[in-house]
Amino acid sequence: MKMKKLGLTAALLASTALGLAAPAHADGTVKVGVLQSLSGTMAISEVPLENAELLAIDQINAKGGVLGKKIVPVVEDGASDPAIFAQKATKLLQQDKVVTVFGGWTSASRKAMLPVFQRLHGLLWYPVQFEGNECSPNIMYSGAQPNQQALPALEWAEKQGYKKIFLVGSDYVYPRTANLILKKHIAHDGLTLSGEEYVPLGGTDFSSIIAEIQKAKPDIIINTLNGDSNVSFFKQMAAAGMTPDKLPVMSFSIAEPEAKAMGPSLLAGSYTSWNYFQSLPGQTNADFVAAYKAKYGADSVVDDPMVHGYEDVMIWADAAKKAGSFDPKKVRNEAVKLGFVDSPLGQVKFDANQSMVQTGYIGELQPDGQFKVIWSSPAPIKPVPYDPLTFPGKSCGLHSNF
Amino acid sequence: MHESAFLIGQVFNGISVASLFVMAALGLALSFGLMRVINMAHGEMLMLGGYLAYLTLLVVPGPLGILVAMPVAFLGAAFLGGILELTVIHRLSTRPLDTLLATWGVSLILQQAARNLFGAIGVQVVAPTWLDHTISFSTGILSGLTLPDTRLFILLVAALILGGVALLINKTRLGLYVRAVNQDRPTAAALGVNARLVDLTVFALGTGVAGLAGVILALLGPVTPTVGQSYIVPAFLVVILGGLGSLVGTTIASLMVGLFTALIEIYVDVSVAQVLLLVFVILFIQIRPQGVIAVRSRALEG
Numbered sequence: 068m069k070m071k072k073l074g075l076t077a078a079l080l081a082s083t084a085l086g087l088a089a090p091a092h093a094d095g096t097v098k099v100g101v102l103q104s105l106s107g108t109m110a111i112s113e114v115p116l117e118n119a120e121l122l123a124i125d126q127i128n129a130k131g132g133v134l135g136k137k138i139v140p141v142v143e144d145g146a147s148d149p150a151i152f153a154q155k156a157t158k159l160l161q162q163d164k165v166v167t168v169f170g171g172w173t174s175a176s177r178k179a180m181l182p183v184f185q186r187l188h189g190l191l192w193y194p195v196q197f198e199g200n201e202c203s204p205n206i207m208y209s210g211a212q213p214n215q216q217a218l219p220a221l222e223w224a225e226k227q228g229y230k231k232i233f234l235v236g237s238d239y240v241y242p243r244t245a246n247l248i249l250k251k252h253i254a255h256d257g258l259t260l261s262g263e264e265y266v267p268l269g270g271t272d273f274s275s276i277i278a279e280i281q282k283a284k285p286d287i288i289i290n291t292l293n294g295d296s297n298v299s300f301f302k303q304m305a306a307a308g309m310t311p312d313k314l315p316v317m318s319f320s321i322a323e324p325e326a327k328a329m330g331p332s333l334l335a336g337s338y339t340s341w342n343y344f345q346s347l348p349g350q351t352n353a354d355f356v357a358a359y360k361a362k363y364g365a366d367s368v369v370d371d372p373m374v375h376g377y378e379d380v381m382i383w384a385d386a387a388k389k390a391g392s393f394d395p396k397k398v399r400n401e402a403v404k405l406g407f408v409d410s411p412l413g414q415v416k417f418d419a420n421q422s423m424v425q426t427g428y429i430g431e432l433q434p435d436g437q438f439k440v441i442w443s444s445p446a447p448i449k450p451v452p453y454d455p456l457t458f459p460g461k462s463c464g465l466h467s468n469f
Numbered sequence: 470m471h472e473s474a475f476l477i478g479q480v481f482n483g484i485s486v487a488s489l490f491v492m493a494a495l496g497l498a499l500s501f502g503l504m505r506v507i508n509m510a511h512g513e514m515l516m517l518g519g520y521l522a523y524l525t526l527l528v529v530p531g532p533l534g535i536l537v538a539m540p541v542a543f544l545g546a547a548f549l550g551g552i553l554e555l556t557v558i559h560r561l562s563t564r565p566l567d568t569l570l571a572t573w574g575v576s577l578i579l580q581q582a583a584r585n586l587f588g589a590i591g592v593q594v595v596a597p598t599w600l601d602h603t604i605s606f607s608t609g610i611l612s613g614l615t616l617p618d619t620r621l622f623i624l625l626v627a628a629l630i631l632g633g634v635a636l637l638i639n640k641t642r643l644g645l646y647v648r649a650v651n652q653d654r655p656t657a658a659a660l661g662v663n664a665r666l667v668d669l670t671v672f673a674l675g676t677g678v679a680g681l682a683g684v685i686l687a688l689l690g691p692v693t694p695t696v697g698q699s700y701i702v703p704a705f706l707v708v709i710l711g712g713l714g715s716l717v718g719t720t721i722a723s724l725m726v727g728l729f730t731a732l733i734e735i736y737v738d739v740s741v742a743q744v745l746l747l748v749f750v751i752l753f754i755q756i757r758p759q760g761v762i763a764v765r766s767r768a769l770e771g
Contacts, residue, residue: 108695110589111589111590111591114589238738238739238740264738264739265738265739265740266738266739266740267739267740267743269698269699270699270739271689271690271691271699271700272486272489272730272739274482274485274486274620274731275479275482275730275731275734275735275739275742276734276739278475278478278479278482281478281613281615282475282613295591295690295691295693295695295696295699298591298690298691299689299690299691302596302688302689302690303617303689305596305601306596306600306603306617306618306619306620306688306689307603307615307617308602308603308605308615308617324590327590328590328591328592328593329591329593329691330593330595332595333593333595
């Protein structure tokens with residue numbers, strides 16, 4: 068009797084375990100992970116990005132899903148903490164058995180998740196512009212590489228005749244690396260670096276930096292400040308009489324939502340470099356903006372990382388259809404072979420090195436909070452994860468391992 | 470730009486930063502001096518001031534909006550501070566460590582409330598156009614030096630607040646009570662001073678000043694749910710450095726911190742300057758643990 072009960076329990080336990088281990092798409096659905104910061108400092112940027120990823124999933128489901136399966140997003144909160152990103156990524160892959168994960172924003176969060184995806188053979192779609200200098204077979208990098216955002220900005224500044232360049236940034240890996248690359252190119256192109264200053268993340272006092280700027284008299288400032296520090300910087304620049312129309316500022320971390328929050332009046336006339344602006348022409352973009360506004364409110368705005376997050380989901384679905392499978396390795400191999408697709412960003416595709424081939428745009432902020440595109444790269448730019456001037460001898464090609 | 474103009478500019482910047490710190494730290498110094506309460510939600514009073522400025526500017530747009538916002542923010546923050554004192558701080562007055570935890574909780578609640586009410590992304594407060602000018606020097610050794618009106622205005626406001634609070638403490642009957650309770654609470658109470666009411670008034674005054682400071686900070690910085698957090702650390706630093714509870718000490722410590730950072734930033738970048746500032750404060754406290762001004766108080770000695 069006792070033995071029988073024990074056997075029954077064992078059988079029950081085994082079946083539960085089996086249930087957990089069953090493939091994610093057994094019952095006409097397939098699970099994918101959506102891992103952004105829904106709380107903490109980064110929530111300000113990552114919640115809209117999560118919205119865009121969920122919008123893409125909705126749209127695909129409305130058209131019947133992928134390979135006959137409905138996509139079920141498993142949403143997790145990375146809480147603006149790299150350690151939590153790593154922990155939640157493990158949970159998504161091991162416990163929820165998701166077939167892929169869309170997520171991450173800060174480089175720190177990506178660096179924390181990378182070993183998890185490599186160890187568990189998962190595939191992460193990372194949608195934000197970053198500093199390059201990394202190339203993992205387990206990550207699809209759709210955000211700009213330095214040669215698709217920072218270098219086009221420098222190229223544009225050079226064409227405008229700006230010769231003296233002042234670099235201001237938050238003190239962490241992205242601005243430091245981006246500026247390292249910029250400095251190599253400034254020297255290579257015979258321009259002058261008139262100053263380079265960093266403030267800690269969230270820093271609010273710019274009085275000394277502004278004094279340095281007044282002393283150095285640069286032609287243009289390249290700004291890699293992140294988040295709220297931008298508000299302090301532009302307010303204090305304006306107070307010192309240096310508004311963007313008197314001294315041009317090129318920012319890499321200010322897009323439509325930031326401009327809206329900081330007040331376009333403060334930033335009007337400043338420049339930014341992205342691979343997407345809400346104001347881009349084209350029916351695909353108009354449809355995307357309309358769909359986003361319909362779902363999340365008429366006064367919401369969209370920006371570059373959001374569109375990359377959206378397009379990642381779309382390309383993942385296309386690649387899975389092509390591969391006839393949700394296996395991460397097969398999906399990845401198809402994704403880099405898809406060729407150019409029409410997207411809100413224009414024509415884009417994933418290159419063999421798993422980064423996106425995309426056009427670079429320079430926008431000028433208008434008083435209504437939207438950017439006017441004033442320059443675009445003549446053709447989509449191939450992504451270069453390792454800048455040859457800064458990291459000579461390193462390259463990133465087609466991965467065979469996974 | 471002339472080297473000396475640059476140097477004078479940095480001294481001016483240091484004083485300007487000091488004026489921000491003194492406004493952020495004043496309320497903290499007052500309530501700590503009197504009640505030995507470390508109010509972790511003090512930064513959120515600055516944040517509240519910023520949001521009240523935003524709301525006031527919606528109702529009273531135009532050049533005078535910011536002048537209206539200052540008393541509104543003062544009263545709003547003082548009111549909230551009063552409620553906080555009555556409901557939380559007073560009840561935990563004998564358990565200082567618990568006040569630390571409880572006010573930290575209040576700080577989180579207020580941040581989340583701001584996030585829910587106004588959104589995580591922050592609101593826009595623009596300096597009025599009459600502060601859009603700068604005083605520039607184009608000749609002599611000061612050539613190239615610019616003094617922004619906004620910073621001069623902030624200096625003026627900080628001086629007025631400091632003067633007002635000093636007058637209140639040193640020249641009024643309320644001030645007399647405050648000093649009495651500060652020196653020896655049981656004796657003051659025995660002599661008929663309503664120590665309870667003094668606590669409440671001083672706490673509300675301290676948070677009110679923080680609210681007013683929040684309006685001023687919004688002229689130079691962002692208004693977001695977490696903005697208080699960026700000022701609370703330097704504010705604590707100033708209070709500790711200044712000598713707990715001393716007005717003069719707080720003012721001198723603000724100037725020390727402001728000038729130290731501004732002058733050191735001539736040679737190193739802002740990140741390194743922050744490190745050196747902390748090293749400086751640690752060394753200073755090692756040599757002079759009581760801070761710049763030692764306050765004589767039975768409460769501190771006992």
